Amino acid sequence: MPITLQLPAGRAPAVTFAVSPMVELAWAWHVLVGAEHHPERGEWAARVLGELPDDLAAELDAWSFAVRAVRATVFADPTLPLASGWDQAVTALRRMPPAQFAAAMLRPLLRVGGRSGDLADHRVRAELVALTRARGAGAVRAVRLVLEKPGAAQAAVVGLLEGCWSAFFAAEWRQIEPALCGEVRSRLGTSARGDLRAALSGLSPAIAVGEDGRVAIDKVQSKSLAVSERGLVLVPTVFGTPHVYVADEAGRPVVVHYPFPPPERAADRRLALRRLDVLAHPARLEVCRAIAVEPRSAREIARLWRLDETAVTKHLSALRAAGLVRAERVGHFVRYSLEASAIQTIGADLLGVLRR
Numbered sequence: 001m002p003i004t005l006q007l008p009a010g011r012a013p014a015v016t017f018a019v020s021p022m023v024e025l026a027w028a029w030h031v032l033v034g035a036e037h038h039p040e041r042g043e044w045a046a047r048v049l050g051e052l053p054d055d056l057a058a059e060l061d062a063w064s065f066a067v068r069a070v071r072a073t074v075f076a077d078p079t080l081p082l083a084s085g086w087d088q089a090v091t092a093l094r095r096m097p098p099a100q101f102a103a104a105m106l107r108p109l110l111r112v113g114g115r116s117g118d119l120a121d122h123r124v125r126a127e128l129v130a131l132t133r134a135r136g137a138g139a140v141r142a143v144r145l146v147l148e149k150p151g152a153a154q155a156a157v158v159g160l161l162e163g164c165w166s167a168f169f170a171a172e173w174r175q176i177e178p179a180l181c182g183e184v185r186s187r188l189g190t191s192a193r194g195d196l197r198a199a200l201s202g203l204s205p206a207i208a209v210g211e212d213g214r215v216a217i218d219k220v221q222s223k224s225l226a227v228s229e230r231g232l233v234l235v236p237t238v239f240g241t242p243h244v245y246v247a248d249e250a251g252r253p254v255v256v257h258y259p260f261p262p263p264e265r266a267a268d269r270r271l272a273l274r275r276l277d278v279l280a281h282p283a284r285l286e287v288c289r290a291i292a293v294e295p296r297s298a299r300e301i302a303r304l305w306r307l308d309e310t311a312v313t314k315h316l317s318a319l320r321a322a323g324l325v326r327a328e329r330v331g332h333f334v335r336y337s338l339e340a341s342a343i344q345t346i347g348a349d350l351l352g353v354l355r356r
Contacts, residue, residue, distance in 0.1 A: 003246050004224040005215040005232060005254065007196065014231040015196060017184040018078045022089045023257065025161065025169050026067045026075035027239035033064040048168050056167060059160045062138030070111045073104035076247040077255050078235055086165060094158050098150035105146055105157065119147060176238045183236045183260050203234070203258040206244045217244055217256070218269055227254050236260035242352065272349040278322045283307065284315045288324070288338055295328065295335040
C-alpha cells in the first residue's frame, strides 16, 4: 500500500530539494521524546536530556505532539519559508500570523480527529483537548494555550526552539549542515541536467522510482499524489533516519523527508507479511523446529514428528518460497535447513514497517 507520486513529464522545476535547520531540529526533538524508536541515537538522547534544564526538557515533552508521527506544518514544510538559515527561520516563525501558527501547530491533532482546520468551532476545540488528555497534563496545557492565546503559544514555542538551539542543536547543526547541503547540491545538479529519475534514485530503500517516472514510497497509507501543480520538495535528514516522512497538506507542496545517508536496507513490508502468514500455520512451526538444530529430509521430519510426508513437503515448499528454509540435495534426498538469519530479521523488519 504505497504512496505514489505522479511526477510531471520531463524536466520539472516543480521538483526541488531543500535543507532546513528547523526541519532537522524537529527530527532531533522527535528522537529525544522517542529514543526507544531510535536505538542508534540512544546514547546521544540520554546525554542531551541529562544536560538539559528540567524546565526545557518538560516543555519538549509537553509540545511533542507537534513532532511525533504526524508533523506540525512548521516542522514539516521548508517552504514556509523556513528553509534558510536558523535566524531567518526563527524570524519567519515569530512573524507568522497567530491564527496561521495555531492551525499549523495543531495539524497533527486535527488529522487524528479527522476535523477541518476551523479552530473557531467549539466542537473542534473540545475534541482537540479530549484527544490530548492521553498525552498528559503538559500537552493539555500546551494545546489550550494555542486555542485560547495563540500569540502567547507562538512566543512559547519560539522560546523553546531558541532554548534547544542554544543548549544543544547549534553544535549539532554545524556538524551535519555541510553534508546535507552537499547532498542537496548533488541532487539539484543532476536534476538540472535533465535527469529527474536519477536525481530521485537512491534516496532510500523504501523509495522506488519506476520506469514510468512514478515514485512509490512504502508507507502504511495508500494514495496517489499528483505533484505537477502542487510541487514536490525533498528534504534530507540525518536525525530522521530511518524514517521516510510524507507531508500532504492541501494547497501546499508535497514534502518528503528522506534519511541521509540512506540506510543499507529497509524492511520489505510484503515480505515481512508473507513470512508472518507462512509461519502462522502451527504445523509449519513444527517443521521449522525439526530443522532448527540440524538439516533433515521431509521423510525424516514426517517420521520423527508423526506427520504426513506429503503435507511436510508442502509446508517445506511454502517455507522455502518465503526464504525461511534452504534446500540442499544429498544423493537421492533433499535436506532442509532453517534460514536462521531470516527468522531473526522478522521481528526487526516488522518493527521497521510499523515505524516507517
